[in-house]
Amino acid sequence: xxxxxxxxxxxxxxxxxxxxxxxxxxxxxxxxxxxxxxxxxxxxxxxxxxxxxxxxxxxxxxxxxxxxxxxxxxxxxxxxxxxxxxxxxxxxxxxxxxxxxxxxxxxxxxxxxxxxxxxxxxxxxxxxxxxx
Amino acid sequence: xxxxxxxxxxxxxxxxxxxxxxxxxxxxxxxxxxxxxxxxxxxxxxxxxxxxxxxxxxxxxxxxxxxxxxxxxxxxxxxxxxxxxxxxxxxxxxxxxxxxxxxxxxxxxxxxxxxxxxxxxxxxxxxxxxxx
DNA sequence: CACTTTTTTAGAATCATTATAAACTACGAA
DNA sequence: TTCGTAGTTTATAATGATTCTAAAAAAGTG
Numbered sequence: 676x677x678x679x680x681x682x683x684x685x686x687x688x689x690x691x692x693x694x695x696x697x698x699x700x701x702x703x704x705x706x707x708x709x710x711x712x713x714x715x716x717x718x719x720x721x722x723x724x725x726x727x728x729x730x731x732x733x734x735x736x737x738x739x740x741x742x743x744x745x746x747x748x749x750x751x752x753x754x755x756x757x758x759x760x761x762x763x764x765x766x767x768x769x770x771x772x773x774x775x776x777x778x779x780x781x782x783x784x785x786x787x788x789x790x791x792x793x794x795x796x797x798x799x800x801x802x803x804x805x806x807x
Numbered sequence: 808x809x810x811x812x813x814x815x816x817x818x819x820x821x822x823x824x825x826x827x828x829x830x831x832x833x834x835x836x837x838x839x840x841x842x843x844x845x846x847x848x849x850x851x852x853x854x855x856x857x858x859x860x861x862x863x864x865x866x867x868x869x870x871x872x873x874x875x876x877x878x879x880x881x882x883x884x885x886x887x888x889x890x891x892x893x894x895x896x897x898x899x900x901x902x903x904x905x906x907x908x909x910x911x912x913x914x915x916x917x918x919x920x921x922x923x924x925x926x927x928x929x930x931x932x933x934x935x936x937x938x939x
Numbered sequence: 940c941a942c943t944t945t946t947t948t949a950g951a952a953t954c955a956t957t958a959t960a961a962a963c964t965a966c967g968a969a
Numbered sequence: 970t971t972c973g974t975a976g977t978t979t980a981t982a983a984t985g986a987t988t989c990t991a992a993a994a995a996a997g998t999g
Contacts, residue, residue, distance in 0.1 A: 687976095687977090688964090688966085688977075689965090690964075690965075690976095690977065691964095692977085692978070693977090710955095712955085726979090727978060727979045727980070728979095728980095729957080729958085729978075729979070729980085730977080730979075732956070732957075733977090733978095746882050748880050748881050748882050748934050749880050749882075750878050750879075750880050750881075752954075752955070752986095752987085753954095753955065754882060754955085754956085766921075766923060766926075768923070768926065769929065775923065777921055780920075781919065781920045781921035782917060782918065782919055783917060783920070784915065785914065785917060785933065786914065787909070787913065787914055787935055788912075788913045788914065788915070789898075789909055789910075789913035791898060791900070791907065793939065794898075794900065794937040794938065795938055795939065796935055796936070797936040797937060797938040798935070798936045799933060799935050799936075800933070800934045800935075800936070801931060801933050802880050802931075802932045802933075802934070803919055803928055803930070803931050803932075804928070804930045804931075804932070805923055805926040805927065805928060805929060806926065806927055806929040807925065807926065807927065820945070820946075820996070820997085822945090822946065822947080822996080823995090824946085824947070825946095842986095843986080844986085858947085858948090859947060859948045859949070860949095860986095860987085861947075861948070861949085861987095861988080861989085862946080862947060862948075864987070864988075865946090865947095884955095884956085884985075884986070885985090885986065886986085886987090
């Protein structure tokens with residue numbers, strides 16, 4: 676199973692619960708955005724059982740740390756994650772409170788001219804807020 | 808007093824507490840980043856009295872709504888605000904957990920090629936994460 | 940000075956997230 | 970296979986930022 680590798684890479688043993696989480700996160704070609712609570716709902720529906728929130732949090736954070744998920748920087752009461760871990764950006768529709776992917780190719784090249792001493796750039800993320 | 812106008816514009820009467828908040832936020836040429844708790848500490852020190860957190864939250868949110876303050880989109884347990892309301896961007900030093908301004912002129916022009924039907928771009932914000 | 944409306948305040952309520960500790964499970968060694 | 974240890978799950982409690990509340994205080998109005 677391809678998920679086992681992801682889990683092991685993230686320092687996690689492949690357990691039933693974690694494989695269920697993988698199933699929801701990675702069994703589709705389409706990437707998507709989610710909050711922990713939305714993920715928990717999906718799991719409940721898809722696997723037809725409930726799972727402790729702590730398990731969901733732990734697993735998601737391990738994946739995020741390893742780069743299998745990304746946190747999306749946005750001001751919201753809940754943290755948003757993205758299964759699309761390629762270098763890309765986001766629209767945020769303020770009215771609908773929905774995120775929309777914005778591919779790198781849809782943004783001109785971004786050149787950061789200012790350098791900070793002793794620091795390396797880890798990522799450059801663009802958030803485009805939308806209104807009507 | 809110049810603060811009275813800002814308050815009135817934000818739909819707030821000029822009270823002693825609100826003027827104290829303005830004093831801390833706007834009496835300097837230098838702009839800065841802050842969380843509600845940092846702001847409360849500054850107020851306590853500068854005005855030598857304590858103020859209800861609720862008052863600080865209310866006032867900051869009113870200013871933010873009116874555009875006298877900006878929220879900085881970042882994943883942190885506390886919300887960060889910026890007294891610099893010009894169009895600009897941020898570095899985020901992951902190790903120090905510190906924000907650094909990144910002026911528009913230090914970023915090449917950003918051209919959003921993708922359009923979303925019926926939506927207007929309200930803002931374009933870049934977050935550059937820094938590591939050692 | 941009355942009177943009404945807004946504001947401040949301390950504390951309670953809420954809600955996302957993290958911590959805890961007991962029961963359970965994976966997995967390697969014997 | 971069985972056992973033992975270390976890792977995992979779970980329900981629940983704890984935490985911490987933010988919001989709500991209701992009573993006291995202050996501001997605005999005539």
